[in-house]
Amino acid sequence: MQSSREAGSGKRTLHQSVYDVIIEGIQSRKWGERERLPSVRQLAEEMQVHRLTVLKAYQRLQDEGVVVSKYKSGYFVAPASQGTAGVNLKEQAWIYPAKSQYIHRSRLSDIHRIPVDYQMSEALINPNLLPNAFLSNHVKQVFDMYPRVLSTYSSVKGDPELREELTQYFMQKQGISLHPEELMITTGSQQAIDLISRALVKSGDTILIERPTYSPAIDVFVQQNVKLVPVEITPMGYDLNRLEQLMRDEKPSLFYMNPTFQNPTGYTVPVPQRKQLVELAERYACVLVEDEVYHDMYFGAMPPAPMFYYDTEGYVIHIRSFSKYVAPGLRISVLAARPEMMQAIVPVKALSDNGTPLLTQKIFQQYFFSSRLQNHVAKLRTALELRKEKMEALLAPTGWKWSSPGGGLNLWVQLPEPLSADALLQRCLQASVAFVPGRICDPLDAMDSWIRLSYSFIPEDRMEEGVGRLIAAAHREDIGWGI
Amino acid sequence: MQSSREAGSGKRTLHQSVYDVIIEGIQSRKWGERERLPSVRQLAEEMQVHRLTVLKAYQRLQDEGVVVSKYKSGYFVAPASQGTAGVNLKEQAWIYPAKSQYIHRSRLSDIHRIPVDYQMSEALINPNLLPNAFLSNHVKQVFDMYPRVLSTYSSVKGDPELREELTQYFMQKQGISLHPEELMITTGSQQAIDLISRALVKSGDTILIERPTYSPAIDVFVQQNVKLVPVEITPMGYDLNRLEQLMRDEKPSLFYMNPTFQNPTGYTVPVPQRKQLVELAERYACVLVEDEVYHDMYFGAMPPAPMFYYDTEGYVIHIRSFSKYVAPGLRISVLAARPEMMQAIVPVKALSDNGTPLLTQKIFQQYFFSSRLQNHVAKLRTALELRKEKMEALLAPTGWKWSSPGGGLNLWVQLPEPLSADALLQRCLQASVAFVPGRICDPLDAMDSWIRLSYSFIPEDRMEEGVGRLIAAAHREDIGWGI
Incomplete structure (x- = not known):
């Protein structure tokens, strides 16, 4: 899916043709094992395509283990032992040894890197649903208003004007009173989680994490050498007695949670539990990191x-993703924390990148608070709800189980026994269909009978075919099918 | 200097007036110790200024220890023991205990946060020297060319088109052959250093670092719990015999260096040493991290x-800062590494922020390779050289010692005994003059008779007065002067 995540794409067909030509050449033994393949320039000239198109085809073939690249020498047909002309999902061994033990690879991105036609693994908004032209016009005004925006660094915490406007937004929309100094602008929520883990967690700490959860968060915390203790999340929230027991016995330093339209399940922790959780956090000195990534993507009630x-x-740190729904390319997220916490996080942000680029902050400030944008968000909610309903209707005949979410971008679906999500994924990728297998979202690396299906990114006119292929793959009898 | 680093500034005088009003109120005992000060809103209405202006004044007073803020309650006069109406440079204790032991505070930013009129501590380009209007026009084109740039995520390594163009640039300008996969776009060089330290260094490793060096690099490595071993840098480069001995005995995993117009000294490691260093790195398996931050800011010869x-x-990782000279607000830097290293760094970038925002990359790509921009860089070199010469002429009567740099943004000046740079800084800040004391750049926390003076940021018409005040402060007799 690499290509559709980049600007100026639409070269899908060309890139596929180049890919096919190389595959055919290898299968017909035009190029034998370990043999040098035509250079990017050469193939681009022969096929009359841009060199980037060839490069993309080679990169995909490299990801799939079909070709290998050698420094300064180009691309070669992979040795037969190394890969097949299929998809290779196995973790690659690190060549550089020093750090291999404790940098965990982000497993989700391995799946997203595989190009497919029916993309239900990316929990992103389809760009067609975004107000592109409107935003471009707004952006041009930013340069008139702030002629020096490109010459200027942001402060580490983020632009003070933006933070001031955000305090008003939080007050008006949620009744939350904040001082601008209690807000930090981060480059996406991913950075917020990473900063918090670096600032507040030390090696050997115990961390509570939902099961299942947002998989890159697992990667971030694993990297800090912590003990991850799972907290089961259900459509009714948590088992608070069990949670209190864990806080008492395990003395966790923090609990990373996604309490609203949770990723991947779509479950929402109910109000009474929220109040009790805050009390528990105070009693056991456990920081609650609430990642409110889908808060504004509700379908019915707020x-x-x-x-x-x-x-x-x-004791609560709030992470809020705002740009995701309107201009994901801006990567603007907000971290809200009371002064004591903030004071620990700021130096880590300074060391990490010394502040998010000012330009993206000013663009965000310019349009986010406009009524036009708020109208867009309302329309987007409707569009997403319709997509959700469509996917649910398509899945209805299967008898598979899920709890219909009140917001967010995903369905969390339980497959019937003995179907394995991992085996199903391998089969689906062959049919150009992608989703996220449950195991990736599980800190215990199990949940192999669950899958996360995103309805937000796949083009609407492909959803029926995509879900159809998924169901067909699940009904094939050859479960032992070998990759 | 906070205010001049933010967009839409120019409120210096207003902010100063508010500051003065509060200081006078405290000195005249209108507001006593621990007493509540007027709210931001109240003071803004009384003084007919924007609330942000009041906020800035309060923030400055807070930084200086004159006032304290309390959550949901506003600002209060600090207890007498806590601060004086002067500048307080002391490290503040962390209130949040968990991480205080091993997150090192970025010391340089403590100095930059102090507002002064004669700013010679920031090694930044003055915005007047940048082609602001030209850039704004260019940026508008980016949205026409890439209408979905705001809806799209970058890949983790950075936009493939930009990396492709950079490989051509590296080939043409330096004869360096690179594959786009060997390049990563980072949010500033700061992020590149941080990613490398997280990917390639583990707790307990030994790291070589120049003495003196770029101070935030010290902070990054200290945070990783490493043993920092200093390598003295002189106008002639390093003592290679000593360096080989260190590599053999200490078995460092990497050497962080700044070999061209070094920050802070301006020294350049000569060609023969560069070749030998690479051989040493290979022999002792020590990664060389070369941070070429000032490479393109040469005055005479390249x-x-x-x-x-x-x-x-x-064995070499190359960090290159490009946007610094043309649009620092973009925060675009490039990390070049061979595939083995790159493979270790990519997952850390994925966890850190999942890729630099696409917009800033596309803007950079759009203008950086234009001849107009390359002409700008040539003019900027001349402007900086003239500033350097002016500062050297102003310092000439002092008899202080420095080695005239062939490029970069700074003079590294040795003060005569027994003058202490720290004491001089305290005195200078009272005269609204800032520079970087040598101790901050020294991994051994000494070098108190050296200062770094940046000629790149101070408005040219203030340089004479600024240097004059610096010299006057150095000639005052009361060295024991107490803060």
């Missing part, structure tokens, strides 16, 4: 107030 | 080829 709203002692 | 040029075994 979701309950964030945990941050109930916090009086400063 | 600097020698980077170490990366001589590397055949993949």
Whole structure:
């Protein structure tokens, strides 16, 4: 899916043709094992395509283990032992040894890198649903208003004007009182999680994490050498007695959670639990990191107030993704924390990148608070709800189980026994269909009978075919089918 | 200097007036110790200024220890023991205990946060020297060319088109052959250093670092719990015999260096040493991280080829700052590494922020390779050289010692005994003059008779007065003057 994530794409067919030509050449033994393949320039000239198109084809073939690249020498047909002309999902061994033990590879991105036609693994908004032209015009105004925006660094915490406007937004929309100094602008929520883990967690700490959860968060915490203790999440929230027991016995330093339209399940922690959770956090000195990534993507009723709203002692850190729904390319997220926490996080942000680029902050500030944009978000909610309903209708005949979410971008679906999500994925990738297998979202690396299907990114006119192929793959009898 | 680093500034005088009003109120005991100060809103209405202006004044007073803020309650006069109406440079204790032991505070930014009129501590280009209007026009074209640039994520390594163009640039300008997969776009060089330290260094490793060096690099490595071993740098480069001995005995995993117009000294490691260093790196399996931050800011002859040029075994990682000279607000830097290293760094970038925002990359790509921009860079070199010469002429009567740099943004000046740079800085800040004291750049925390003076950021018409005040402060007799 690499190509559709980049600007100026639409070269899908060309890139596929180049890919096919190389595959055919290898299968027909035109180029034998370990033999040098035509250079990018050469093939581009022969096929009359841009060199980037050839490069993309080679990169895909390299990802799939069909070709290998050698420095300064170009691309070669892979040795027969190394790969097949299929998809290779296995973890590649690190060549550089020093750090291999403790940098965990982001497993989700391995799946996203595989190009497919029916993309239900990316929990992203389809660009067709975004107000592209409107935004471009807005952006041009930013340069008139801030002629020096490109010559200027942001402060580490982020632009003070933007943070000031955000405090007003939080007050008006959620009744949350914040000082601008309690807000930090981060480059996406991913960075917020990473900063928090670096600032507040030390090696050997115990961390509570939902099961299942947002998989890159697992990667971030694993990297810090912590003990990850799972907390089961259900459509009714958590088992609070069990949670209190864990806090008492395990003395976790923090609990990373996704309490609203949870990723991947879509479950929402109910209000009474939210209040009790904050009390537990205070009692056991456990920081609650609430990643409110889908808060504004509700379908019917607005979701309950964030945990941050109930916090009086400063034990909750709130991560909010705003740009995701309007201009994901900006990568603007907000981290809200009371001064004591913030004071620990700021130096880590300074060391990480010394502040998010000012330009993207000013663009965000310019359009986000406009009524036009808020109208867009309302329309987007409707569009997403319709997509969700369509996918649910397509899945209805299967008898598979899921809990219909009140917001967010995903369905969390339980497959019937003995179907394995991993085996199903391998089969689906052959049919150009991608989704996220449950194991990736599970800190215990199990949940192999669950899958996450995103309805937000796949073009609407491909959804029927994509889900159809998924169901067909699940009904094939050859479960032992070998990759 | 906070205010001049932000867009839409120019409120210096207003902010200063508010600051003065509060200081006078405290001095006249209108507001006593621990007493509540007027709210931001109240003071803004009284003084008919924007609330941000009041906020800035309060923030400055807070930084200086004159006022304290309390969550949900506003600002209060600090207890007498806590601060004085002067500048307080002392490290503040962390309130949040968990991580205080091993997150090192970025010391340089403590100095930059102090607002002064004569700013010679920031090694930045003055925005007047940048082609602001030209860039704004260019940027508008980016949205026409890439209408979905705001809806699209970058890949983790950075936009493939930009990396492709950069390989051509490296080939044409430096004769360095690179594959786009060997390049990563980072959010500033700061992020590149941080990613490398996280990917390639583990707790307990030994790291070689120049003495003196770029101070945030010290902070990054200290955070990783490494043993920092200093390598003295002189106008003639390093003592290679000593360096080989260190590599043999200490078995460092990497050497962080700044070999061209070094920050802070301006020294350049000569060609023969570069070749030998690469051989040493290979022999002792020590990665050379060359941070070529000032490479393109040469005054006379072009600097020698980077170490990366001589590397055949993949032991050199090259960090290059490009946007710094043309649009620092974009925060675009490039990390070049051979595939083995790159493979270790990519997952850390994925966890850190999942890729630099696409927009800033596309803007950079759009203008950087234009001849107009390359002409700008040539003019900028001349402007900086003239500033350097002016500062040297102003310092000439003092008899202080420095080695005139062939490029870069700084003079590294040795003060006469017994003058202490720290004491001089305290005195200068009172006269609204800032520079970087040598101790901050020294991994051994000494070098108190050296200062770094940047000629790149101070408005040209303030340089004479600024240097004059610096010299006057150095000639005052009361060295024991107490803060």
